[in-house]
Amino acid sequence: xxxxxxxxxxxxxxxxxxxxxxxxxxxxxxxxxxxxxxxxxxxxxxxxxxxxxxxxxxxxxxxxxxxxxxxxxxxxxxxxxxxxxxxxxxxxxxxxxxxxxxxxxxxxxxxxxxxxxxxxxxxxxxxxxxxxxxxxxxxxxxxxxxxxxxxxxxxxxxxxxxxxxxxxxxxxxxxxxxxxxxxxxxxxxxxxxxxxxxxxxxxxxxxxxxxxxxxxxxxxxxxxxxxxxxxxxxxxxxxxxxxxxxxxxxxxxxxxxxxxxxxxxxxxxxxxxxxxxxxxxxxxxxxxxxxxxxxxxxxxxxxxxxxxxxxxxxxxxxxxxxxxxxxxxxxxxxxxxxxxxxxxxxxxxxxxxxxxxxxxxxxxxxxxxxxxxxxxx
Numbered sequence: 001x002x003x004x005x006x007x008x009x010x011x012x013x014x015x016x017x018x019x020x021x022x023x024x025x026x027x028x029x030x031x032x033x034x035x036x037x038x039x040x041x042x043x044x045x046x047x048x049x050x051x052x053x054x055x056x057x058x059x060x061x062x063x064x065x066x067x068x069x070x071x072x073x074x075x076x077x078x079x080x081x082x083x084x085x086x087x088x089x090x091x092x093x094x095x096x097x098x099x100x101x102x103x104x105x106x107x108x109x110x111x112x113x114x115x116x117x118x119x120x121x122x123x124x125x126x127x128x129x130x131x132x133x134x135x136x137x138x139x140x141x142x143x144x145x146x147x148x149x150x151x152x153x154x155x156x157x158x159x160x161x162x163x164x165x166x167x168x169x170x171x172x173x174x175x176x177x178x179x180x181x182x183x184x185x186x187x188x189x190x191x192x193x194x195x196x197x198x199x200x201x202x203x204x205x206x207x208x209x210x211x212x213x214x215x216x217x218x219x220x221x222x223x224x225x226x227x228x229x230x231x232x233x234x235x236x237x238x239x240x241x242x243x244x245x246x247x248x249x250x251x252x253x254x255x256x257x258x259x260x261x262x263x264x265x266x267x268x269x270x271x272x273x274x275x276x277x278x279x280x281x282x283x284x285x286x287x288x289x290x291x292x293x294x295x296x297x298x299x300x301x302x303x304x305x306x307x308x309x310x311x312x313x314x315x316x317x318x319x320x321x322x323x324x325x326x327x328x329x330x331x332x333x334x335x336x337x338x339x340x341x342x343x344x345x346x347x348x349x350x351x352x353x354x355x356x357x358x359x360x361x362x363x364x365x366x367x368x369x370x371x372x373x374x375x376x377x
Contacts, residue, residue: 115374116260117214123377124213124259126162127182128153131169131222131232138234140223145304148318149266152326153219159330160377162217167203172231172239175220176247183253184208209253215260215375216248221322224267226298241265245290260375262291262337266321268301269294291337291375292368293344295321303363305353320363324348337375341367 130150134140150166157164167178180186181204188196188206209216223230228238250257295302304319316323324347328334334343345365353361 115376116371118376120212120214122161122163122213124162124215124217125182125207125209126157126160126164127178127216127218128157128164128166129168129170129175129178129218129220129222130166131230133169134223134230134232134234138230138232140230140232140234143221143223145306145318146221149221149322152318152322153221153264156326156329157217157219160217160335163207165204165207169232170202171233175229175231175239176243178204179244179247181206182208183248183256185252209255211255213255213259215262216256217262217264218244219264219266220244221266221319224269226269229265229267241292241294245287245292248290249287256289258289260289260291260337260371260373262293262375264293264321264325266295266302266319269296269298270301288370288372290368290370291341293341294366294368295319295348295363297364297366300363301361303353303361320348320351321365324351324365335377337369337371341369 128150130146130153132143132146134142154164154166165182170178177186181188181199188199188204191199220229223234224241225238227241229241229244230238244263246252248256248261302319302321305317305323307317321344324344327347328340328343332343334340345367349362349364351363355361
């Protein structure tokens with residue numbers, strides 16, 4: 001049963017009647033104390049006033065320049081704390097709903113940190129894989145305006161002080177091999193001279209991640225499906241996006257252990273997903289220190305803009321996602337991952353165009369982060 005909301009009090013807090021929720025603990029003062037001792041304490045410490053199961057902001061600090069909250073209070077924070085469960089649920093009773101007032105970041109030596117170390121110059125390697133022309137058997141169309149995205153990505157990563165390796169038109173197997181080369185799992189010298197020459201023509205210069213590198217970043221641009229990225233051969237059903245994380249974990253590259261690993265992935269995620277029963281399931285246990293940014297949510301397309309004027313096409317054309325990334329970093333000078341994800345989401349979701357069938361095209365990026373500290377470039 002939903003709580004009944006009454007009139008606002010003089011100090012702006014919303015007063016509500018006690019909610020009647022099955023299995024959520026006894027009503028009245030005991031239930032109220034359970035709320036306060038749990039998540040409600042966090043809300044009060046963050047300048048939110050807690051009243052019963054609802055908290056509203058009082059005297060919230062000034063917001064950063066990309067977002068403003070002008071209403072007072074700006075909204076409500078609903079806190080639901082389940083501490084007792086039915087016996088049928090087979091869940092143990094939570095003995096405590098206590099949440100620490102402050103979470104402190106500490107490394108193995110006990111030193112407090114708020115940001116990853118980003119002192120090396122260059123910070124590390126930026127691996128860019130751009131598939132533009134696909135084999136006839138793949139039945140995939142060329143990715144128009146891919147060169148516009150490549151120019152923008154190269155500018156972005158060079159501005160952020162990375163050594164850019166740009167590889168074009170790789171098969172699925174070659175994409176995996178490119179990661180193995182960069183992380184040092186395979187050595188370039190082990191290839192024959194003819195194979196080395198092929199890789200040089202594709203853009204690889206033999207660089208690998210070193211101990212002095214502070215981080216790693218990559219950008220993968222290709223066609224894709226639900227949860228997969230295609231090579232130019234579209235072999236099998238593509239490479240599962242989660243698989244790239246396993247290529248960068250501590251088991252694969254000790255030089256990246258404990259360092260931020262960031263990936264920006266441009267591909268559609270609509271259509272069929274992976275269906276590879278003969279492939280061994282990839283299990284990644286060391287997923288911390290990753291930030292994965294996808295151009296679109298699962299089951300949705302990623303769009304690009306086309307302009308007739310060459311100058312306008314170079315400045316505004318290309319994919320919406322890469323354009324937003326370029327605007328955030330180059331034009332707006334955003335240099336931290338937490339803020340960057342917010343700005344990109346806003347720039348892309350605010351954009352819309354009319355498709356060929358007169359439908360309104362919209363897109364929404366998505367981010368997954370297991371970063372333990374902030375990243376400031």
